[in-house]
Amino acid sequence: MVDLLWLGPFCAFMSSVTWAIGSSGYSRLSRTFPPTTVNFSRALIALPLFFIATFLVEGGWSEGWKAFGLVQMTHLEWLSISMLASYGLGDTFFLWSTRSLGVPGALAIASSYPVWTLLVEYFFRGSSITVHQFLGLMMTVGGVVTVILNAPVIVKSNEPVETSPSPLGTWILDKRVGVALAIGTSFFWALNTVAVARGGEQISATVANGVRMIFALGISAVLARWIAPGSSLVLPKNVIKNYRWLFACEAFGGSLFFMYGLGHTSLILASTLSSLAPVLAVPVAWAFKLEKVSFFRTLGVSMVVLGLSLLVG
Secondary structure, eight states: OOOOTTHHHHHHHHHHHHHHHHHHHHHHHHTTSOHHHHHHHHHHHHHHHHHHHHHHHHTSHHHHHHHHHTOOHHHHHHHHHHHIIIIITHHHHHHHHHHHHOHHHHHHHHTTTHHHHHHHHHHHSOOOOOHHHHHHHHHHHHHHHHHHHSOOOBOOOSOOOOOSOOTTOGGGGOHHHHHHHHHHHHHHHHHHHHHHHHHTTTSOHHHHHHHHHHHHHHHHHHHHHHHSTTSOSSOOHHHHHHHHHHHIIIIIIIHHHHHHHHHSSOHHHHHHHTTOHHHHHHHHHHHTTSBOOOHHHHHHHHHHHHHHHHHTO
16 A cells, blocks of 8 residues: 555644544633643543544454554553643643634644753754744744734623632733743643654554543542642533534544554654644634634734744754
C-alpha cells in the first residue's frame, strides 16, 4: 500500500480545526461548569467511541483486543503524561485563561507552544536559530501583545451563568493571571505533543486514544476534588445532549487527527500545524457570537500564526 505522505500533515491541521471549534464551545461551558467537569464529560463520551472504532478498524472483537494487547508499560507512561499535560493541567489552565482573555486571545498565547520546541532544540540539542526563526519569534511576541491589548467584546448569550461564588474567586478574571495561565498552557501542550508522539509509537491511533481517555477520566476526577470540591463530575444530561456533537467532533475526531498527525509527520511540523487554531478561532468565535469583530484582534492572531510559520520555515 502506498503511504499517503500528505495524510499526516492534513490530520495535524484538522486537529487545529476541531480544536478551534471545540475550544469555543468549551469556553462557553466553562462559564457555568468547572473545567474538570467539562473534561471528564469529554473523555466519558469519547472513550466508548474509541473502543468501537478500534474493533471496527481491526476487523472484529478478538482482533480489537489483540490491538489493545500491544500496549506496553512505556506506552502507558507516555500516554498518562500526555493526559496530565492536556486534559489535566493544560486544558484546565486554558479554560481558565479564556475567562479573562477570551478564546482567540488565550489561543494566541497557548498555541505558541512550538516556540518551546525551538528553545529545547537550541539549548538542549545544540541546534542553531536562523534569522527567519528569530524574526518569527519577534512577530509571535508582537502578535500576542496585540491580542492582549485589544480585549474582546463579549456578546451576551442565553447560556446560564454561575449563580454561586466561584471557589477560585475573582482573581481568575485578572488579565495578568490569564496571561500566566495561557503561558502555562503552552508549556503543557508542548509536553503533550512530545508525549503523544512517543506514546503512540507502534500502536494504532484508536487504541492509544482509548488509553488516553481512561487516564483522562481518572486525572479529571482527582483534579475535581481539588479545584471544585463538591461539584458534579459529569455535565447535566440536557447539556450533554445539546453538546454531544461537539464532544464527538473534538474529543473523538480531534484526538484521532492529533494522534495520527503526530505519528506520521515530523514533530516540529505537526506541532505547528496543530497550533493554527488561533486564526481559525476568530471566525468560530464570531459564529458562536462569543465576541464582536475586531480588526486589531484579528491582526494580532494573524501575526502569531505568521510568526509560528517563520519559526519552523
